[in-house]
Amino acid sequence: MPVYKAPLRDMKFLLNEVFDYPGHYTRLQSGENATPDIVDAILNECGRFCEEVLSPLYQSGDEEGCNLENGEVTTPKGYPEAYQQYAMGGWQGLSAPEEYGGQGLPASMGLLKQEMMGTANWPFSMYPGLSMGAMNTIFLHGSEEQKQAYLTPLTEGRWGGTMCLTEPQCGTDLGQIRTRAQPQKDGSYKLSGTKIFISSGDHDLTENIVHIVLARLPDAPKGTRGISLFIVPKFLPDGDGDVGERNGVTCASLEKKMGIKASATCVLNFDDATGFLIGPENEGLNCMFTFMNTARIGTAIQGVGPAELSYQWALAYAKERRSMRALSGKKEPDQPADALIHHADVRRMLLTQKAIAEGGRAMLYYAARLADHMVEGHTTGDDKKAEAYDDKLGFLTPILKGFLTELGNEAANLGVQVFGGHGYIREHGMEQIVRDTRIATLYEGTTGIQALDLLGRKVLLMTRGGAVREFTLRVANFARKTLTDKRVRPFAVELLKLTAQWNLLTVRLMLAARKDRDMVSSAANDFLMYSGYVTMAYMWARMAAVASDKLDKGGADSEEFYRAKLATAEFYYERLLPRAQAHATSMLSPSKNLMQLGAEDMSFIG
Amino acid sequence: MPVYKAPLRDMKFLLNEVFDYPGHYTRLQSGENATPDIVDAILNECGRFCEEVLSPLYQSGDEEGCNLENGEVTTPKGYPEAYQQYAMGGWQGLSAPEEYGGQGLPASMGLLKQEMMGTANWPFSMYPGLSMGAMNTIFLHGSEEQKQAYLTPLTEGRWGGTMCLTEPQCGTDLGQIRTRAQPQKDGSYKLSGTKIFISSGDHDLTENIVHIVLARLPDAPKGTRGISLFIVPKFLPDGDGDVGERNGVTCASLEKKMGIKASATCVLNFDDATGFLIGPENEGLNCMFTFMNTARIGTAIQGVGPAELSYQWALAYAKERRSMRALSGKKEPDQPADALIHHADVRRMLLTQKAIAEGGRAMLYYAARLADHMVEGHTTGDDKKAEAYDDKLGFLTPILKGFLTELGNEAANLGVQVFGGHGYIREHGMEQIVRDTRIATLYEGTTGIQALDLLGRKVLLMTRGGAVREFTLRVANFARKTLTDKRVRPFAVELLKLTAQWNLLTVRLMLAARKDRDMVSSAANDFLMYSGYVTMAYMWARMAAVASDKLDKGGADSEEFYRAKLATAEFYYERLLPRAQAHATSMLSPSKNLMQLGAEDMSFIG
Structure with missing residues (x-):
């Protein structure tokens, strides 16, 4: 099984030649340190980490999966060590604010990192990805005290994060949420309920996990307008920035899934778990979705990454495997047959993968420039700017998430097809890409939800x-x-x-x-x-x-x-x-x- | 997880109302016993067997898979018992000649059986399916002695069969085959070589397994014109119709696959295994492919079956699961949300599955009438008739195999999509259908091979x-x-x-x-x-x-x-x-x- 190679030439073509990121960064405050040298060094170093550390764990992680024993989840062999390298390298804080321990680089730099990590090993990349979701939410809606307590260790990668939305009776339709939050005298809350499909819900990569949880206050209005947002840490902070008492949130079981088996998908039970309100009461959905566009673009990467990975491996196989003669005449007369790459129909499949991977990457980088401006609006308190760019991004987001994940599935399946029967055999890794990618059109809003968001909301309702x-x-x-x-x-x-x-x-x-x-x-x-x-x-x-x-x-x-x-x-x-x-x-x-x-x-x- | 229900109303609509099978059967010799009552009774009984016996083993078979221990393969729990019921019911000989123990019904009856079995439990249905391939080959190319020795126990279902084509270096390009057959003084041969991807290559369902093997004689011409066909039984017949000495063919390993895990996909080692030439020397490929059209239609069923199964389960879920309100207004005002089936985009997915399942079924039954005539040509020795109908069928076969298996994959994936995130979880069975179906565009000639066969061979070269x-x-x-x-x-x-x-x-x-x-x-x-x-x-x-x-x-x-x-x-x-x-x-x-x-x-x- 080959390993992933970071497509740096193509990435730099888009960044430097097509979308003028060097110029773009000079127009961003956060771009001050993103000089061409620095960007280059970061891309090279991140690529190396993905090639040498993450890629080799891709297949073994699928074989082994996660385990739940005595209420604790362990990730596959090599994951904790790889995560340590990731955290020690300062990668989690790449585009996080400097005042909470980040490097303050533009949001797009984080996307480039996510892309390479997600292509080399999507299931692994979900752990830091979920942490990023928690970080964004706390950064924008948390109190200064909450930021000090949670954002800093999250940024350092010492702690991980999750987003706890789905319940057994509802996923898309969050108005049906039932988890309850009972106010306590000390200003905290006690949360009770069950959340399902919680990615990174429990694991052994970090010393603590910060759950961002949607729940209802007593007497909250029905439906989506009665949902509030809470921070529920696995271990309550001890006040010195370390972990203290174990909180009442436990992993009841791990979901058995088609793929992304190295990513722990948990059923979480909240049993009088201590939580802290974040943002205003009953406005939890708004708070949760402030960064929805960036989160969905993060998922859109799962359209591009698998297309790239599957293409790399299918291309290598097509050059090496020989079968039949090309219809236009022998191409390798000294061999018993011509390499697959000489057959037009194999080329059709490979070029489809290539067009999706490279075209999809361009869509991501195009959108990431807008995301940079939006995030800068947020970090500098320029709400108008944030909103204006969020609107621009809002039109592209469902297209990227919906369309690219659908095409990513097509590309992954074509990779199997290039391998013929061998594509169906696990050792080649091609079928794993299909299984892992299949989730992409389902989570973070199904394709149907993206489609309605695009046509119904963004195009017709909001802008006619x-x-x-x-x-x-x-x-x-x-x-x-x-x-x-x-x-x-x-x-x-x-x-x-x-x-x-x-x-x-x-x-x-x-x-x-x-x-x-x-x-x-x-x-x-x-x-x-x-x-x-x-x-x-x-x-x-x-x-x-x-x-x-x-x-x-x-x-x-x-x-x-x-x-x-x-x-x-x-x-x-x-x-x-x-x-x-x-x-x-x-x-x-x-x-x-x-x-x-x-x-x-x-x-x-x- | 719901069980399969045989869609008898739709099947009978096609048979009796659209394609006039009752009339068709009166024009066939083998149709003499296929009166409407008999056909009805067979369909009902087969449907019951598939619903009650095969369907409940579908998911457990996937969980457990096959096992290789001490050189012997065991199938999942319940498989041997289900197979016994199948064999005892006389199902294997349904459309096999009466002189070798069959019921002599038209070939299309066998297809209807295969469809129901394959929809209820595709991996299980592969065991009898492969036996059918061996039966067809021996019937048409075997000597009378070979038919007596092998065809009868195969028809009775006491023995199983395989088709051994693929080797590590070649699948599509059979001209590259290396397995050798050395003539022996007694007229038999010693075969040596390695075959891979052999479905039903070893298992515990039958007392013997009859391998049909492609191999090269010494000094055979290079390429496809130097390949001969052999019968290599797992146990040599003892002359009384029972099994004798163990032959030199062993299962070296089981392939780890994306799906069809209950079907044993074996690496078979032939180590001076005793074999018997079937058909003329060096014409093995022709002999092997006499029934290629029927075999490929058999695989085309895997486009229709999964579409049907996935549709049945997705439809049930869409009626029961509630999420959001229909855009045209509340449909179930007394419920917290409307059932999925009220959403237009969910209907789009369900109707796509329905159109594929029912339209694909019609394509199968349309072609099966031609297959009946072709088979009758063979059984009555009317070569001209056989050839004429094989040509007609030859145009439709790549369309059915190529197109329907591609659309079957689409339908299976839509079934997952209707379930949302739950579709990705193994317990619902929807993702298993996707994994099981993925093989269909790969084996029996990839989609690319079907496409070339259709346009290059059948349309342009053979008929301009x-x-x-x-x-x-x-x-x-x-x-x-x-x-x-x-x-x-x-x-x-x-x-x-x-x-x-x-x-x-x-x-x-x-x-x-x-x-x-x-x-x-x-x-x-x-x-x-x-x-x-x-x-x-x-x-x-x-x-x-x-x-x-x-x-x-x-x-x-x-x-x-x-x-x-x-x-x-x-x-x-x-x-x-x-x-x-x-x-x-x-x-x-x-x-x-x-x-x-x-x-x-x-x-x-x-």
């Missing part, structure tokens, strides 16, 4: 199509500018058609939704996928434009790299982008074809 | 487009006849367009392939998927036409059933069929977008 108009204007402006570049012109022409179509589709759906209340929900999935294909087309055109420019200027150190970008763009436009039209047709079809069949008539068994 | 012309003529004739039916007319109009387009695409590819030798391989996958969507559209139109007719005539006992068929057809045409156009666009794009990138330029890592 304005979000699409604004984004497509940007795309069309870019396209018009590149019409004169012979290599990019076909992409630009297509993009101009698509931006017009995207607006037209939006208007037609808006009109249809006035007469038909089921239209939005009926069209949402197709609209999400359509939006994803067009957004990725924009990214491929941007990359192609840079590549073409470099080739024009000549003297590039890696002409082949740029030619490969142009070839992949061509593949994307000619072989994958046509799918957008199927979604366009389907989304405009009447909601009747989904709604007319009575629930009792959907099956006639028995 | 004639196969498409012939099939679309049939479709268009049907469509024209139904134009007058108001309910079916929209489907008929669409079908007429598609039949014209299918021919046009074929011609354009044929012309392009003359100038560009990579064109066929580049376009094959899209052509396969396009063909699949159009063929399934034909099936949905056929079903809709019958349903409409029944509604017109009135007095139907189940009007809702027919209305549901029409509604599902509408869903298929409006929401799934548009995908065919994306494939049409993609298949005509230049092969350059796949071939231009040098292998060494596909990645710039490091």
Whole structure:
């Protein structure tokens, strides 16, 4: 089984050549220390850590999984040591505020780290990822005292964190939450209830775990407006920054899952556990979701990472495994057969993976610039700026999370397919990528929820199509500018058609939704996928434009790299982008074809 | 976890109302005993066996898997007993010739049995399925003595069978086979070599296992023309029809797989194992592939079965689980939330599963009629008839195998998606269906191989487009006849367009392939998927036409059933069929977008 190699050339192409991150960082306060040298050093060092420490634990972690014994969870062999290296390296605080022990670098640096860690070993990366969720929440909504007590050890990586939302009766529909919080005389609360699907709910990587918990106060209003947010530490802090008394939260069981087996998914019982209110009473959902966009982009990485990893391994196999002769004639006449890579259909699968991995990465880095501004708004107390960029990001988030995780699953499955029957065998690791990736379209809001968020909320309700108009204007402006570049012109022409179509589709759906209340929900999935294909087309055109420019200027150190970008763009436009039209047709079809069949008539068994 | 329910209403709708199996059986010699009563009784009894015996073992078999100890493989708890019931019930010989202990019923009856067994418990169904492969091969190519010695105990289910093709260095490319067969003085052979991925290679269900093995004679020509076929029994027959001496074939290890864990996938070592030549020397591949079409249709069932099973369970969950309110207003005001089934996007997923399961089933039953005629040609020694029907079937086989297994994977994944996060948890069984189904696009010829077989061989090389012309003529004739039916007319109009387009695409590819030798391989996958969507559209139109007719005539006992068929057809045409156009666009794009990138330029890592 090969190991992961950080695709630094591609990452730096996007950062330095396509999206001008060096310039972007000079415009950020947090960018002061993110000079090109520093960024380069961090990427190289993080890549090395992921290649040498995390990647080798990917498969063994899946084989061994997590264990629950005597109420304590242990992670697979090598995980605690790897985590120690991670924490000692200061990686958890990379983009955390300096006043709580972080390095104060831009949020996007954290995303680059997450991407490499998540590609090398997604299940491992979930532990620090969940901690980040807790850190963000406490940073924004915690009191200064809470920040001192919890944020600092979290930033140092000494403590871990979780987000406790889901209960047996509800996941998406958090208004149904039942966990109770009883106020105590000392200002604290006693929490009781059961939470399920809690990633990193218990483990042996850190000396303490800080649970961020949604619960109801007595007499709280029903539904989503009666939910408050609490900090519930596994061990109560002793006041000196160390851990004290064990709190009443226990891991009742570990879920047996399809994949991400090295990530501990816990059923947590809260039994009069001591908790501390964070943020205002009954506004827990708002507080929890302040960083929803960044959390969802964090999950969108799980579309890109597996595509990259599966591509790396499938490509290596396709170069080495020989089967049959290429239809256009023998390519390796001295061998008993030609390598798989000479077969057009194998290339179709590999290029699909490549286009998804690189196009998806571009989408992430494009969005991360906006995230930097949003986070800077928050850290500097500039709420207006934070909100403005959160809105921009809010349009892209469901597209990234929904579309990229769906395509990540496709890419992972293609990796298995390139291996043929061997892809189904565990030792090659390809099927593990499929199993691990399958969760991505389910958690942090299913694809269906992302689709509704995009079409129903962001596009129609909040902006009456304005979000699409604004984004497509940007795309069309870019396209018009590149019409004169012979290599990019076909992409630009297509993009101009698509931006017009995207607006037209939006208007037609808006009109249809006035007469038909089921239209939005009926069209949402197709609209999400359509939006994803067009957004990725924009990214491929941007990359192609840079590549073409470099080739024009000549003297590039890696002409082949740029030619490969142009070839992949061509593949994307000619072989994958046509799918957008199927979604366009389907989304405009009447909601009747989904709604007319009575629930009792959907099956006639028995 | 719910159990499987045999969808007898839908099966009988297809058999009796759409495809006139009663009439079809009267035109078959083997159909003499397949009277409507008998068929009905068999379906009911088989359904009961699958529901009560096989379905409850589905999940436990996955948990436990197979075990190899002291060179012997044991299947999961309950498997040997279930197999005993199966064998005692005479199920293995259902469609086998009466002279060797079978019931002599039409081949299609065997397919119906396989469908129900494979849906209830695919891994279990593989044991009898592999035996069937061995039976077919021996029946057609074995000597009378071999038939007496092997076919009879196989038909009785006392012995099991395997097909030993794959070796470590080759799966698809069987010309690379290295296993050697050394002639012995007594007319037998000694076989030596290693075979991998041998399903049912060893187990504790039967008293003997009959391996059908591809191997090379000394001085055989290189490549595919130097391969011969051998019978290698685990135990040599003692001459009285019982098992004698242990032969030199041993299970070296069991593969650890993504799924189908209850099916023993073995590495088999042949160490001077005694074998008996079957069929002519060096014509082993031809002999092995005589029944390739039926074997591939057998695997196509794995597209339909999981779609059905996943649909049954997802539908039950969607009716029971409540989350959020329907966008068109509260549906269950007295409940804290509406059931999932009231959400349009959940319905989209369920209807996709339904359309795939029912449309795929129709494709199977449509093809099974042709298979009946082909098999009858073989059994009656009418080679011309056999060949004629094998050709007809040969066009449909790659479409069924390639397209239906791809869509089966999609359906299984949608089942997980309907369950949300719970779909990822093992106890619900939904993720097992995904894991089990993933193999279907890999074995019996990958999707890529099916695509090449369809476009390269069946359509272009063998018939110069004639196969498409012939099939679309049939479709268009049907469509024209139904134009007058108001309910079916929209489907008929669409079908007429598609039949014209299918021919046009074929011609354009044929012309392009003359100038560009990579064109066929580049376009094959899209052509396969396009063909699949159009063929399934034909099936949905056929079903809709019958349903409409029944509604017109009135007095139907189940009007809702027919209305549901029409509604599902509408869903298929409006929401799934548009995908065919994306494939049409993609298949005509230049092969350059796949071939231009040098292998060494596909990645710039490091």
